[in-house]
Amino acid sequence: MGVKLRPMSDVGGAEVFGVDVKTPMSASELATVERAFVDHRVLVFREQPMSAPELVVFARQFGELQPHVQRAYQHPEAPEVVNMTNRKPDGSFDEAGARRGAIENLRDGWHSDLSYDPEPAKATLLHALDVTSSGGNTCFANVAMAFQALPENLKQRVVGRRVAFPYGGHARNQSAAKAASRLDSNAKELASATHPAVNVHPETREPAIYANPLLASRILDVSDEESEELLEALFDFINREEFRWEHEWGVGDTLMWDNRGGVMHCGRLDYPRHEARRFIRTTVRGGPTEAYVFGG
Numbered sequence: 001m002g003v004k005l006r007p008m009s010d011v012g013g014a015e016v017f018g019v020d021v022k023t024p025m026s027a028s029e030l031a032t033v034e035r036a037f038v039d040h041r042v043l044v045f046r047e048q049p050m051s052a053p054e055l056v057v058f059a060r061q062f063g064e065l066q067p068h069v070q071r072a073y074q075h076p077e078a079p080e081v082v083n084m085t086n087r088k089p090d091g092s093f094d095e096a097g098a099r100r101g102a103i104e105n106l107r108d109g110w111h112s113d114l115s116y117d118p119e120p121a122k123a124t125l126l127h128a129l130d131v132t133s134s135g136g137n138t139c140f141a142n143v144a145m146a147f148q149a150l151p152e153n154l155k156q157r158v159v160g161r162r163v164a165f166p167y168g169g170h171a172r173n174q175s176a177a178k179a180a181s182r183l184d185s186n187a188k189e190l191a192s193a194t195h196p197a198v199n200v201h202p203e204t205r206e207p208a209i210y211a212n213p214l215l216a217s218r219i220l221d222v223s224d225e226e227s228e229e230l231l232e233a234l235f236d237f238i239n240r241e242e243f244r245w246e247h248e249w250g251v252g253d254t255l256m257w258d259n260r261g262g263v264m265h266c267g268r269l270d271y272p273r274h275e276a277r278r279f280i281r282t283t284v285r286g287g288p289t290e291a292y293v294f295g296g
Contacts, residue, residue, distance in 0.1 A: 042257045087277075125283075218231070
């Protein structure tokens with residue numbers, strides 16, 4: 001029947017039909033999916049369970065994969081894959097594991113993956129192995145639309161600015177700060193970067209807010225007070241409901257989202273804690289960010 005798409009919302013996302021994630025795509029199918037990825041920013045492939053090695057094979061069709069800087073997170077069957085679960089080996093609740101990419105207050109959790117890397121990921125693929133009976137949705141924000149909605153004076157103040165992105169992120173991100181403290185010295189050097197506050201997508205050329213509340217620590221070359229003022233103003237716009245949509249997970253679902261500008265994501269930490277959640281994730285290697293320039 002060929003590849004078909006169904007939009008998830010008016011602000012982004014599309015469900016993909018006609019793709020078997022365990023069968024290599026033809027050149028025309030891959031081209032259609034890659035075009036949809038650029039156009040819709042987030043793609044959903046529903047109810048097709050995969051193992052970690054199978055996720056690697058599927059994801060490699062979109063580019064070279066990038067192992068996580070934290071070796072402890074890497075899957076034993078595939079180092080390019082990250083284990084994500086809310087359970088410790090003894091089956092008890094793992095608070096730190098539950099908070100990886102998820103938070104009670106969405107406003108403080110929006111981010112794009114690997115923004116602490118000098119060359120952030122092109123794409124993330126997240127696959128559900130076990131889900132809870134309710135809650136735990138992954139939410140998305142269209143930050144290209146959020147940028148367009150900024151007051152002109154705020155645009156003038158943030159365009160051209162650069163932002164620090166250490167792996168530990170902002171002080172509000174306590175779980176990432178704890179994880180950063182466990183990195184070895186070589187990993188710490190790799191897990192820190194500066195990026196534009198507003199970038200342009202390498203394919204669409206759309207400008208978008210790139211500074212994110214989970215991992216951006218400060219705007220460079222301004223006072224601490226001005227940095228916090230500007231970041232808080234940007235984060236308010238990222239969090240506006242009119243730019244948001246979310247995915248309710250089912251076992252075997254795979255989400256693929258763009259990290260190059262235009263969309264941010266965050267998981268809801270609102271599910272029953274006595275129930276297990278288990279996901280596997282991989283990221284497709286990207287390239288350097290590019291600053292937006294007025295009239296550029």
